[in-house]
Amino acid sequence: MKIHDYESHPRLAELLTPPDKLAALLAGTGCFVLDMDGTIYLGGTLFPFAKDFLAAAATAGKRYIWFTNNSSRAPEDYLERLAGFGIPTSRRDFLMSTDVALDWLGRERAGETAWVVGTPQLHAAFAGAGIVSDDPRADYVVLGFDTTLTYAKLVVACDLLRAGRPLYLVNMDYNCPVEGGFIPDAGSMAALIERSTGVTGPSFGKPTRTCLDYILKQTGCREADLTFIGDRLYTDIAIARGTRAHSILVLTGEATVDDCLTTDAAPDAIVRSLADLIPLLEERS
Ligand SMILES: [Mg+2]
Known part of the structure; x- marks a missing residue:
């Protein structure tokens, strides 16, 4: 292995x-x-x-x-996985890029809405923090490690960026290691968006x-x-x-x-x- x-x-x-x-x-x-x-x-x-x-x-x-x-999963997914391995872990001792993003966006972009290109788990994390994450006229765009990425989501994101909204990357990894190799991560999706719009943005992980x-x-x-x-x-x-x-x-x-x-x-x-x-x-x- x-x-x-x-x-x-x-x-x-x-x-x-x-x-x-x-x-x-x-x-x-x-x-x-x-x-x-x-x-x-x-x-x-x-x-x-x-x-x-x-x-x-x-x-x-x-x-x-x-x-x-890895911003594709919820913290609970990881805590469950660790527990399944016999490694009981409290939420306090488990941190992820999504936590950093929500902490920063909650302070610096308070009261604004987001267009989140991310998994249902990432959307749920935004909802949990009280941030609207599916507004197609949003104030800013967030890109996570979206293993549920669709062309329609990309089109809305690129339209918003071309209209001058800022982009935030939850994490900037190019690939995620998996058994047998790698799968494309948020940094690679950001490269696609940058190629289309010329826009890039800061990341949080x-x-x-x-x-x-x-x-x-x-x-x-x-x-x-x-x-x-x-x-x-x-x-x-x-x-x-x-x-x-x-x-x-x-x-x-x-x-x-x-x-x-x-x-x-x-x-x-x-x-x-x-x-x-x-x-x-x-x-x-
Ligand atoms: Mg690693």
């Missing part, structure tokens, strides 16, 4: 972070911000080491929360500063306490760049060894998978 075979790459060894450096990074971490797809599971399958990592983190006195950029600020506010953590762990360089890792937060890249999802050799995202550490962190956490407990 791997997207790519990092184990047999001839340059893997030079990439992996030495244990002493990893141990120092873990020692300074108060709270892990864990990605989901490609980090603890792939598609519907939990990685075999995921629960041992969580147990080791807890025993070492580390807090962890979840943050996913990882790697944005808005997202980091939201996580700090929700957790009460200091920036330097946070270590992001994820499989994608331009979101999970890039969010910590230029901040006091830290990042650890795992190779169980999107990023390949070759990506790591050429990136400027500069993770603080690179490991094969969460499994590499378990013995170091156990040493500390």
Whole structure:
């Protein structure tokens, strides 16, 4: 169950972070911000080491929360999935790009209506926040990871953008890793819209500063306490760049060894998978 075979790459060894450096990074971490797809599971399958990592983190006195950029699902879907894996999680410890978007739009675009290109779950989240999400004459356009995308929705969105309304991306990921490969995500749909209208807009999930600020506010953590762990360089890792937060890249999802050799995202550490962190956490407990 791997997207790519990092184990047999001839340059893997030079990439992996030495244990002493990893141990120092873990020692300074108060709270892990864990990605989901490609980090603890792939598609519907939990990685075999995921629960041992969580147990080791807890025993070492580390807090962890979840943050996913995937705006196609509802938080309840994720909490159910985690519970189904035997990982009971409270809503307080589960955050997603949609939360950041609703928090920001609720403050900065208060009282306005949206045309949301998104799944029924994303529409339900807007309804829950008291924001009209299906107004074809809306004040702004929101684009999420819409696995129910239709041409009709795109036409309305592009008309609104051409009429000068702003665009907001809930998340900017180009692809979502799934078992067997990738499916196009919101960033790819945004590229289509930009090609048609010339309009693009800010996003709310990882790697944005808005997202980091939201996580700090929700957790009460200091920036330097946070270590992001994820499989994608331009979101999970890039969010910590230029901040006091830290990042650890795992190779169980999107990023390949070759990506790591050429990136400027500069993770603080690179490991094969969460499994590499378990013995170091156990040493500390
Ligand atoms: Mg991921």
